[in-house]
Amino acid sequence: MAAMTPTTPTSSTAASGPAQRPSAARRARLWLANHFAVIAAILVLLYLFLPVAYTFAFSFNDHGRSNIVWQGFTWEHWQDPCGVPGVCESLVTSLQVGVISTVVATVLGTLMALAMVRYRFRGRSASNLLIFVPMATPEIVMGAALLTIFVQGFSNIGISLGFGTIVFAHIMFCLSFVVVTVKARLQSLDPRIEEAAQDLYAGPLQTFWSVTFPLILPGIAGAAMLAFSLSFDDFIITNFVSGNESTFPKFVYVASRRGIPAEANVIGFSMFVIAVLLVVGAQVVSSMRASRYKS
Amino acid sequence: MSALAHVTTDPAASTAQGPRATGRSRTAYLLLLPGVLWLGVFFLLPLVQLAAVSLQSRYPGFPGYYYPDLNFANYAAALTDYAPHFARSFLYAGLATLLAFLISYPLAYAMAFKAGRWRNLMLICVIAPFFTSFILRTFAWSQILADEGWVVGVLSFLNLLPGGSIINTPVAVVAGLTYNFLPFMVLPIYASLERADPRVIEAGGDLYANGFTTFRTVTLPMSMPGVLAGTLLTFIPAAGDFVNMELLGPQRGKMVGNVINDQFLAVPGGYPVAAALSFTLMAAILAMVFLYVRRFGTEELV
Amino acid sequence: MAGVREARGDLHLEGVTKTFGDFVAVDDLTLHVPRNSFFALLGPSGCGKTTTLRMVAGLEQPTTGRVLIGDTDLTGSRPYERPVNTVFQSYALFPHLTIRDNVAFGPKRRKEKDAAQRAEDALELVQMTQFAGRKPAQLSGGQQQRVALARALVNHPEVLLLDEPLGALDLKLRREMQVELKRIQTEVGLTFIHVTHDQEEAMTMADTVAVMNKGRIEQLGPPSELYDLPRTRFVANFLGQANTGVGAIEGIDGEHLVADVLGTKVKILKDRSQVHEGEVLFGVRPEKVTVSRTQPAGVGNDVKGTVRDVSFLGVATSYLVDMPSGTTWSCYEQNLDVEPLDLRPGDEVWLTWNPGHAFGVSPEEA
Known part of the structure; x- marks a missing residue:
């Protein structure tokens, strides 16, 4: 950290003419102090990627019953990732749940964010609280609460644990995150731009579609990505409300008691690669656009 | 937790303007209605039901059957039988939060002030590992920290590991919790530092000369909103987690999340006590959150 | 002209009051602005001049009182229903649209067939034709100001509202734009209502100046008259x-x-x-x-x-x-x-x- 750099006499030596150079040990210490943040950051990034590297490496493990220790290299799991019963079915379920929850949560959350930012109304702070509290509630409590109502309440109206209840729950916990993300974007938008549209004969709907929506779209897209990743990776709540349905995280968790099959590593790592490529791709596209404006 | 939201949107768009009443409240209610209904039906109502269940009594001899009651003995049981579990949850989550803060701060600082054109790439690097499944990552830690692994090997060689093992100890649990919620700490701190003006820090350097004083009096206070959001976003899920304990921890000495999970899903007739445990956990966390926010807080947390 | 009210004539405000909670922003204001005049509302910040402007635009509704153009009562109508356009203080250009699309925005909403041609004409009027393909972020403050003006003028509004339009410009550009605005007003012959806190700007440009303070008009008249014979202590001190x-x-x-x-x-x-x-x-x-x-x-x-x-x-x-x-x-x-x-x-x-x-x-x- 530059701010943590201890005070040094370098500037005064520079000022006082041909002073002797600091000793090698001292220079090394200085260099370390100056670059502490960068070195620490690189180490932390390596630490962040360590489990990913393990996941990747063990996707090639020629394991027997349990995939915990390295036993030998094989391509086998990459050639047939669906080779283990249930793994691809659970992946498909996770993708379906993710897409549905993302779409619904993004739409509902965007509407809520619009109301919260653009309007003053009675019950605004109560709504704020209702949006905040789910984010401050541990997942296990939400899962437990949903389980009790699904089993003891909603079962009376014909809802039983399964795909539907997973989707209901995922929409619920994604919603708050969508609202705060879109809200941040909306708050950074000058309200006069919308007023200008109204002033130029655009009605409320026209104003929304021709001005507001295009301008908050990056925020909405970010919120949708966040919602999808939250949904796709959720285990704790899903575990409570899924009944016999299996999602990918649940499959992996159940399998972990015996040793996770390397096929799950293949799928997990592939999802990671796809996500990274998507994010990098989006970055490249947006920076290309930015440079086109400049020219 | 605006700080996190801030990261996921365009970081350039930070010239926030206060909300402005430009419309009529009827439209606002219509816009809110579906979302509020959803949260009402799938968040509030279940909590009410959970509260009801936490006071139910069991039919003797019929596990899995309950009748409505005002049985506060469930809470007594939750608090007496499982007090150590609560203590462990909060201790491990607290340690993990502290470690995550210590690990995150230099990274967030480097991203905000040192990264230059590498900034976006570093941001991707922070988020990317979390695109692999939570369970897979945790399981990878059980491989990394396994007795046969290189971590244990190196530490044993250096005589730094008296117990001879990391996996299946609380240390492994705290390590897993620290790792798993790290981005929730990095991103808000980064967002608040990124909004800070580096010239202010330089001015602090001019005024105090001592680097650590600058950090303590200028840099850290400027990032406090991010630190606040980060600690909450890390502590809350960590305190309720049971997966790290399940995959990395010892057989005995579980956390409260494990008890809730087992009572609901594995112990017949466990609902009322488990519900009482859940409610106590939520109440404890919400109380801590509100105290914490009041003590350190900014008004605009959401 | 879908949805836009037909209204021709002088602008009248009759007993207009606007309160925000306990705060009275505009207090029983009655005002008559003749058609085709250049009218300035002058006052310190918080005097109610911008609120008055926003009530004419329809962006705020008066708590009591009426807003009329000619014989048409516009009170209660929405901004998009009024033959009134605004040049905002911050310009409020649409950042995602090109300059051409910004200017054509109004005519397109009104389903005018020659929207594109009219946009070109308006850009020519403010000498911004060569920037038509750019985005607002690529223009300087002065250029953005001209675009904002073109975007409002292209609709031939009955009343054009200018909310401190020169506030963000440096002194030299301001002088240039003052002359330019006056030229355009004479050329197109619309009613201009110009809100400003700059007494010099108000005096150089407007036919009639109304000095506002605390939600009321202290004095109204030609600049020379206000200067020569102020009727209140506030006007005497605020104007010159x-x-x-x-x-x-x-x-x-x-x-x-x-x-x-x-x-x-x-x-x-x-x-x-x-x-x-x-x-x-x-x-x-x-x-x-x-x-x-x-x-x-x-x-x-x-x-x-x-x-x-x-x-x-x-x-x-x-x-x-x-x-x-x-x-x-x-x-x-x-x-x-x-x-x-x-x-x-x-x-x-x-x-x-x-x-x-x-x-x-x-x-x-x-």
Whole structure:
């Protein structure tokens, strides 16, 4: 950290003419102090990627019953990732749940964010609280609460644990995150731009579609990505409300008691690669656009 | 937790303007209605039901059957039988939060002030590992920290590991919790530092000369909103987690999340006590959150 | 013209009041702006001028009162239903649209068939044709300002509202745009309502200036009249500089009131004073005051002071003179004489003026 750099006499030596150079040990210490943040950051990034590297490496493990220790290299799991019963079915379920929850949560959350930012109304702070509290509630409590109502309440109206209840729950916990993300974007938008549209004969709907929506779209897209990743990776709540349905995280968790099959590593790592490529791709596209404006 | 939201949107768009009443409240209610209904039906109502269940009594001899009651003995049981579990949850989550803060701060600082054109790439690097499944990552830690692994090997060689093992100890649990919620700490701190003006820090350097004083009096206070959001976003899920304990921890000495999970899903007739445990956990966390926010807080947390 | 009200004629505000909670932003305002005039609303920030403008635009609704254009009552109608357009202070250009699409936005919403052509014409009027394909972020402040103007003008509104449109520009650009705006107003012949806190800007551009303070109009009239004969203490001080002093009216001498101000007897023409008995705030503009080393002949309308500061401005010399009462007067002397007065700080001087130039207002602030 530059701010943590201890005070040094370098500037005064520079000022006082041909002073002797600091000793090698001292220079090394200085260099370390100056670059502490960068070195620490690189180490932390390596630490962040360590489990990913393990996941990747063990996707090639020629394991027997349990995939915990390295036993030998094989391509086998990459050639047939669906080779283990249930793994691809659970992946498909996770993708379906993710897409549905993302779409619904993004739409509902965007509407809520619009109301919260653009309007003053009675019950605004109560709504704020209702949006905040789910984010401050541990997942296990939400899962437990949903389980009790699904089993003891909603079962009376014909809802039983399964795909539907997973989707209901995922929409619920994604919603708050969508609202705060879109809200941040909306708050950074000058309200006069919308007023200008109204002033130029655009009605409320026209104003929304021709001005507001295009301008908050990056925020909405970010919120949708966040919602999808939250949904796709959720285990704790899903575990409570899924009944016999299996999602990918649940499959992996159940399998972990015996040793996770390397096929799950293949799928997990592939999802990671796809996500990274998507994010990098989006970055490249947006920076290309930015440079086109400049020219 | 605006700080996190801030990261996921365009970081350039930070010239926030206060909300402005430009419309009529009827439209606002219509816009809110579906979302509020959803949260009402799938968040509030279940909590009410959970509260009801936490006071139910069991039919003797019929596990899995309950009748409505005002049985506060469930809470007594939750608090007496499982007090150590609560203590462990909060201790491990607290340690993990502290470690995550210590690990995150230099990274967030480097991203905000040192990264230059590498900034976006570093941001991707922070988020990317979390695109692999939570369970897979945790399981990878059980491989990394396994007795046969290189971590244990190196530490044993250096005589730094008296117990001879990391996996299946609380240390492994705290390590897993620290790792798993790290981005929730990095991103808000980064967002608040990124909004800070580096010239202010330089001015602090001019005024105090001592680097650590600058950090303590200028840099850290400027990032406090991010630190606040980060600690909450890390502590809350960590305190309720049971997966790290399940995959990395010892057989005995579980956390409260494990008890809730087992009572609901594995112990017949466990609902009322488990519900009482859940409610106590939520109440404890919400109380801590509100105290914490009041003590350190900014008004605009959401 | 889908949805836009047909309305032609003068703009009338009738008894318009706007309150936000306990705060009265605009207080029972009645105003008549003739068609095709250049009208300025001048006042300090928070005086209610922008709120008035927003009520004309339809962005705010009055708490009570009516807004009319010609005989058409527009009260309660939405911004997109009014034949009124606004140039916003921050320009509020659509950042995701090109300059061309920004300007064509209004005509397209009104389903005009020649929207594209009209946008081109409007851009030509403000000399921005060569930037049509760019995005707002690629333009300078002055260029954005022109686009904002074109985007409003292209709709041929019955009333064009300008909300501090030059506030963000530097001085030189501001001067240029003032001339330009005046030219365009004469050329297109629309009613312009210009909100500003800059008295010089209001005076150079507008036919009629209304000075607003605390939600009310203090005085309304042509700039020269407001300057020459302010009717309230606020206007006297807000519009240009005024040398003032408070004193008691002692009597009447023919056409004049006689008052004892600053230890001297001053005369004010009866019809140039708003009060005829009791306390009066006497005032005279700096350029109407003559500085001399000796007491001039004549009785009264002179006062002795000590020079504090002398600034040579080329065409004129400005003096700051400390009065015995503790106030400081400023005086402008045109540099007409071959031998100018060689005054230095500390010199004692006599200030005189023609009683016909003095004015009197109530010393109470409204």
